[in-house]
Amino acid sequence: MKFTDTLQETYSALLSNKVRSGLTVLGIVIGIGSVIAMISIGQGAQNSIESNIQALGSNLIIVMPGAQRGVGIQVSSGRGSATTLTNEDATAIEQGVGGVQAVAPDLSSRYQITAKGTNTNTSVDGVTPSYSQVRNITVETGDFISDQNVKSVSRVAVIGPTVRDDLFGEGIDNDSVIGQTIKINKILFTIIGVTKAKGGSGPSSQDDMIFVPLSSAQKLLVGSERLSTISIQAIDQGSMADVQTQVTDLLLQRHNISDPTKADFSIMNQSDIVSSASSITDTLKILLGSIAGISLIVGGIGIMNMMLTTVTERTREIGLRKAIGAKNKDISTQFLTEAIVLTFVGGFLGVLFGWLASLLITKFSSIATQVSSSSILLAFGVSALIGIVFGYYPARRAAGLNPIEALRYE
Amino acid sequence: MIECKNISKTYSDGEVTPVLKNISFKIDDGEFVAIMGPSGSGKSTLMHILGALDTPTSGKYFLDGIDVSTMSDDQLADVRKNKIGFVFQSFNLLSRATVLRNVALPLVYAGIEPLEREERAKKALVQAGLDESRFYHLSNQLSGGQMQRVAIARALVNNPSLILADEPTGNLDTKTGDIVLHTFQTLNQEQKKTIILITHELYVAEHANRIIHIRDGVIIEDKKNDNKRFVHHTHIY
Ligand SMILES: Nc1ncnc2c1ncn2[C@@H]1O[C@H](COP(=O)(O)OP(=O)(O)O)[C@@H](O)[C@H]1O
Ligand SMILES: [Mg+2]
Numbered sequence: 001m002k003f004t005d006t007l008q009e010t011y012s013a014l015l016s017n018k019v020r021s022g023l024t025v026l027g028i029v030i031g032i033g034s035v036i037a038m039i040s041i042g043q044g045a046q047n048s049i050e051s052n053i054q055a056l057g058s059n060l061i062i063v064m065p066g067a068q069r070g071v072g073i074q075v076s077s078g079r080g081s082a083t084t085l086t087n088e089d090a091t092a093i094e095q096g097v098g099g100v101q102a103v104a105p106d107l108s109s110r111y112q113i114t115a116k117g118t119n120t121n122t123s124v125d126g127v128t129p130s131y132s133q134v135r136n137i138t139v140e141t142g143d144f145i146s147d148q149n150v151k152s153v154s155r156v157a158v159i160g161p162t163v164r165d166d167l168f169g170e171g172i173d174n175d176s177v178i179g180q181t182i183k184i185n186k187i188l189f190t191i192i193g194v195t196k197a198k199g200g201s202g203p204s205s206q207d208d209m210i211f212v213p214l215s216s217a218q219k220l221l222v223g224s225e226r227l228s229t230i231s232i233q234a235i236d237q238g239s240m241a242d243v244q245t246q247v248t249d250l251l252l253q254r255h256n257i258s259d260p261t262k263a264d265f266s267i268m269n270q271s272d273i274v275s276s277a278s279s280i281t282d283t284l285k286i287l288l289g290s291i292a293g294i295s296l297i298v299g300g301i302g303i304m305n306m307m308l309t310t311v312t313e314r315t316r317e318i319g320l321r322k323a324i325g326a327k328n329k330d331i332s333t334q335f336l337t338e339a340i341v342l343t344f345v346g347g348f349l350g351v352l353f354g355w356l357a358s359l360l361i362t363k364f365s366s367i368a369t370q371v372s373s374s375s376i377l378l379a380f381g382v383s384a385l386i387g388i389v390f391g392y393y394p395a396r397r398a399a400g401l402n403p404i405e406a407l408r409y410e
Numbered sequence: 411m412i413e414c415k416n417i418s419k420t421y422s423d424g425e426v427t428p429v430l431k432n433i434s435f436k437i438d439d440g441e442f443v444a445i446m447g448p449s450g451s452g453k454s455t456l457m458h459i460l461g462a463l464d465t466p467t468s469g470k471y472f473l474d475g476i477d478v479s480t481m482s483d484d485q486l487a488d489v490r491k492n493k494i495g496f497v498f499q500s501f502n503l504l505s506r507a508t509v510l511r512n513v514a515l516p517l518v519y520a521g522i523e524p525l526e527r528e529e530r531a532k533k534a535l536v537q538a539g540l541d542e543s544r545f546y547h548l549s550n551q552l553s554g555g556q557m558q559r560v561a562i563a564r565a566l567v568n569n570p571s572l573i574l575a576d577e578p579t580g581n582l583d584t585k586t587g588d589i590v591l592h593t594f595q596t597l598n599q600e601q602k603k604t605i606i607l608i609t610h611e612l613y614v615a616e617h618a619n620r621i622i623h624i625r626d627g628v629i630i631e632d633k634k635n636d637n638k639r640f641v642h643h644t645h646i647y
Contacts, residue, residue: 005518016506320502323463324516324564325491327484403463407502 001330010337013310021342024306028346028386029353031296032379036354038292039375041361042285044368049277053270055198055206057136059101059237060270061244063089063230063251084255084264085227087214092254093232097246099239104131104231107217113167113210115182120166124184124210126217134233137206141174142193149213153220157182158193162208184210185221240269299346300386307339307394318398319406332399339391340384347383351376412437412460412572412604417469417479419455419627429455430466431627437606439571442598444607444615444635447624453608454576456624460606461496461574462489474571491520495565497575501557503564505550509535512549513563520568530567537601538563539593555586562593566603573597576608591617592641617641 014021065084090105108125131137132144139158149156159167164177174194181188189212198206218225234243244267251265252258311318318331358369412435419430429452437443447453458464459471462478463486471479478489490496495516503512513531522530535545538559544552549560558578565573575594579587595617597603607618615621616639623631 001519002521009518012507316502317504320498320504321515321519322487323461323490323496323502325487325519325568327487327519329484330519404458407498 001326001333006334006337007341009334010341013334013338014341017310020306020309024302025342025346025349027299027302028296028343028383029299029350031292031299032347032350032383033353033357034295035289035292035382036351036371036375036379037357037361037369038288039285040354040358040369040371041367042281042288043370043372043375044358044362045284046278046281047370048368049281050274053274053277055136056270056273057134057231057233058270059234059240060134061232061234061240061247062268063093063232063247064266064268065226065228065264066266085230086225087218087227089251089254090227090230092250093230093247096250097232097243099235099243099246101233101235102130102134104128104134104233105214105227106131106229106231107214107222107226108228109217109222111185111221113163113182113184115167115180118167118169120163122163122166122208122210124212124217124221126214126221127211128214131211131231134231135206137198137211138196139193140196142178142191144193145211145213150215153215154213155187155189155216155220156192156213157184157189158195158211159191160195160205160207160209161197162205163210164194166208182210184212187220189216237271240271244269296382296386300343300390303339303342303386304390304394306342307335307391308397310338311335311394311398314398315401315406315409318401319403319409322401322403323407328399331401332395335395335398336388336391339395340387343383343387343391344380347380350383351379354379411439411472411474413470413472414460415470415472417456417459417466417471419452419459419464420467429627430459433469433624433627433629435622435629435632437604439604440598440602441620442594442605442607442618443620443622444609444618445622445624446609446612446615449610451625452627453610453624455627457574457576457606457608460572461494462486491516491568493571495568495570495573497558497561497565497573497578499577499580501554501561501581503549503557503560505548507549508546509540509549509552509560510545512560513567516564516568531563534563534567535560537566537597539589539596553586554582555589558582558586558590559593562590562597566597571604573603573605574608575605577610578607579609579611579614587614588641595641613639 063085087105090103094100094103104127106125106127108123110121111124113120113122127145128150129145129147132139142158144158145156164172167182168177177191177194180191182191195207232243232247234240248260248267252260252263255264257263321331355371358371361367362369414433414435417430417433418428421427421429433456445453445456459466462473465481466479469479470477473489473493478486481489504515510528510531513534514527517527517530532545540556540559540563544556549557552560578590582590591614594605594607598605607614609615616635616637619635619638621633621635622629
């Protein structure tokens with residue numbers, strides 16, 4: 001029997017019971033569609049978390065005051081009571097630790113900001129020039145904080161694009177913002193630069209920030225010499241572990257602490273953050289995927305149920321086909337093809353449906369989704385596989401029917 | 411040519427039931443034979459063996475000189491495809507398919523191209539005496555007599571050496587039954603087809619040229635039919 005004839009037979013068999021075929025396909029559509037949608041949610045979550053982490057900078061080690069804390073605590077809000085990190089610590093690290101590319105101490109705090117009648121509340125970060133390199137910040141217009149600014153305790157500020165929009169209204173161009181003054185905690189600062197948008201949202205977004213010279217933050221705003229974090233950039237990925245141990249030893253020694261468990265600071269490196277975050281998103285993906293997988297299995301059982309019913313209903317037809325010369329293989333191929341065509345149609349519609357669902361999720365909620373081509377391929381593969389697995393038994397049963405019994409069947 | 415040598419068939423699911431006992435006969439090409447006997451005498455069982463749907467428990471069955479009695483399932487399927495046409499009491503048409511598609515179905519399994527299939531199906535339908543206006547009807551829109559002629563066309567389409575009809579008039583009234591019997595007679599006389607007609611009615615059997623009478627799985631009589639009935643054309647239309 002030719003393949004085109006098999007398809008022709010399949011086509012007329014499936015169309016002869018449109019409602020039943022349709023409902024069976026629906027089961028697969030829902031299964032495949034939810035797999036696509038669920039995986040797209042998981043993938044989207046993973047992407048946005050990873051890009052947030054990458055936006056922090058590369059080969060980054062962060063030292064914070066206070067006892068060891070877990071991952072997930074905002075690294076930019078160092079408003080803790082501990083005041084154990086100082087400018088001298090930062091200098092000592094820069095001079096005494098090998099394998100360090102740059103060191104960027106900073107002090108951040110939230111303040112009320114006003115400019116010509118508008119005001120906003122945002123995080124103000126006192127930094128040194130190296131901060132832009134270490135934390136991967138690019139200035140779009142104007143300049144970043146310079147050494148001269150830090151030395152002379154200048155009242156200058158570099159603002160993020162979100163702050164610019166909040167204070168001066170959306171759509172304003174950067175050039176007209178440069179040179180304007182804003183009041184941070186009632187002290188006048190002149191804007192010298194605007195950073196490039198990095199994307200990402202939430203309180204840790206680096207677009208919603210104001211940078212001022214570290215000395216200005218310490219002397220004019222906070223009134224204390226403390227630091228909220230010291231960000232260290234290692235020269236490469238391989239030297240991070242070594243840098244981390246050296247920094248720990250150095251700080252323990254400088255703070256006169258002999259028992260490392262009693263350290264008054266904590267150290268995190270970027271790969272810790274990435275790996276713990278991706279283990280969370282992996283779990284999320286597996287969870288979502290398996291929920292969807294269950295509905296796919298239910299759809300597959302639907303296929304099997306329909307095929308078994310079909311085989312029973314068409315017993316006489318099977319007997320007749322055998323009587324006129326169909327081999328067992330012709331019969332099993334025909335029923336298997338019916339099952340695979342059902343699941344394939346279901347898989348195709350399911351991909352469309354899942355894609356649509358993930359677009360709608362992105363549009364109407366804040367959850368980012370991403371439909372990957374691998375999940376589409378996976379869905380097609382899985383749907384064909386389901387057709388084969390759940391169609392195999394009914395097809396075998398049809399092929400194994402004794403033609404004489406089948407012809408006699410009422 | 412058909413040759414049965416000491417064919418026995420015993421069903422042994424649970425209890426042992428001997429259905430055919432030591433059956434031997436020969437049928438030459440172009441014969442029109444009726445196998446007649448009461449219900450339960452083993453006629454259908456014999457037909458299944460003659461039609462290569464089943465194999466005998468013992469004995470030999472030669473079809474055109476080939477031993478069919480020991481073949482595998484797939485080999486039997488090939489024999490049915492190439493040499494045999496079946497006509498059943500209950501027609502066994504695909505109800506949602508057109509007449510032409512029903513008739514062409516055996517050619518699908520024989521791997522014939524669609525255009526040739528249609529041509530041959532039409533030719534077979536003409537031979538079976540179905541009016542051309544019905545060719546594209548769905549088979550469940552036909553009358554019983556028309557359905558049986560579609561089934562006869564399906565049996566003819568592969569150009570088989572043997573046509574087996576098991577109670578072909580069983581579901582038809584006398585008049586349409588006569589039409590079907592007339593079709594067989596015409597096919598035998600004009601196309602020289604070998605036809606085996608299975609029936610429990612003497613009236614039906616008497617349309618054949620030879621009657622093999624079986625009872626309880628044994629042949630009790632095998633002779634030429636001396637008072638052959640003819641269905642006349644005028645009678646039918
Ligand atoms: N598969 C089977 N298993 C057991 N007995 C069977 C089977 N098929 C037929 N028989 C028995 O064989 C006998 C002959 O049946 P059958 O050939 O159908 O008779 P007929 O067609 O002459 O009416 C019957 O007694 C029937 O019960
Ligand atoms: Mg019978």
